[in-house]
Every structure is written in C-alpha cells, then in structure tokens.
Amino acid sequence: MALGALESAVMRVCWEARAPMTVREVLGRLNADRDQPLAYTTVMTVMSRLAEKGMLNRAPQGRGYAYTAAVADEAAVAVREVLRTHGDAAVTHFAAEASLDPQLRDRLRRLLEQSP
Structure with a gap:
C-alpha cells in the first residue's frame, strides 16, 4: 500500500490544509504548479481510493465529499x-x-x- 506519486501529492495537500478539502480544492492546488493540468476525475478517483485505504476521511458536503487526512504524515x-x-x-x-x-x-x- 505504498503511496504512488499522485497519491503522495494529494496527501501533501491534505496534510497542509487547515480544513477539510473538496476534490476541486485539491485539484486547484495540484494544478497550480503543473504544465499539464490533471483532470477532475483523476483526482476524484485518487482521493476516493485513498479514503478506501484509510489514508483520508471523507464526509458528505453538498453533492460530493470533503476530505481530511486520516494519518498524520x-x-x-x-x-x-x-x-x-x-x-x-x-x-x-x-x-x-x-x-x-x-x-x-x-x-x-x-x-x-x-x-x-
């Protein structure tokens, strides 16, 4: 269950966050430094899988979820x-x-x- 490069990047964004984050918020932070932007569905899938692995907690927010890190680092x-x-x-x-x-x-x- 070692984290891949994109999983690690998502976790870093969530660890740095002061509040729960939506997929769109994480996507915005990840794409801020990228020449080739990631797709919303790619980040959504990664975050959903991280939640299934117990790395992220998710709570319903609107039509989607807000995520927080379930592990410290x-x-x-x-x-x-x-x-x-x-x-x-x-x-x-x-x-x-x-x-x-x-x-x-x-x-x-x-x-x-x-x-x-």
Missing part, C-alpha cells in the same frame, strides 16, 4: 504499511531494537503513558 503511512505487511513480527523486532537503546526505550514508555 508520511511516517504514519510507512508504519501502517509495515504493520499491515509484517504484523506481529514487525512489532517484535521494533521492541527488541528499542530495548537496546535506553533513550528510545524511555521515550517509547513516555509515549505509551500519554496515549489514550
């Missing part, structure tokens, strides 16, 4: 991919590596204590 996407692909083995290896580094172990402990 590219690191969160990478972690999801590693966990999806390798599951418990990835967690086991991470814990083993963290146990070797006292600073990382302490930071991880603090993060776990802070989480809801």
Whole structure:
C-alpha cells in the first residue's frame, strides 16, 4: 500500500490544509504548479481510493465529499504499511531494537503513558 506519486501529492495537500478539502480544492492546488493540468476525475478517483485505504476521511458536503487526512504524515503511512505487511513480527523486532537503546526505550514508555 505504498503511496504512488499522485497519491503522495494529494496527501501533501491534505496534510497542509487547515480544513477539510473538496476534490476541486485539491485539484486547484495540484494544478497550480503543473504544465499539464490533471483532470477532475483523476483526482476524484485518487482521493476516493485513498479514503478506501484509510489514508483520508471523507464526509458528505453538498453533492460530493470533503476530505481530511486520516494519518498524520508520511511516517504514519510507512508504519501502517509495515504493520499491515509484517504484523506481529514487525512489532517484535521494533521492541527488541528499542530495548537496546535506553533513550528510545524511555521515550517509547513516555509515549505509551500519554496515549489514550
């Protein structure tokens, strides 16, 4: 589930946004720096697929949807991919590596204590 180039570009726009964005708004930002403009339907399809993958949240707005990022950044996407692909083995290896580094172990402990 690694992101393709256009998926990454859409996610960057959504991460930078301060509010939910429609397909048309994302399209406008993407096309602002392009010589060859993207089609509305192309961006709509990419955003719909990102929502299906759990990368974007969408809520009805008018006749379409408004989208917000469901993951914090590219690191969160990478972690999801590693966990999806390798599951418990990835967690086991991470814990083993963290146990070797006292600073990382302490930071991880603090993060776990802070989480809801």
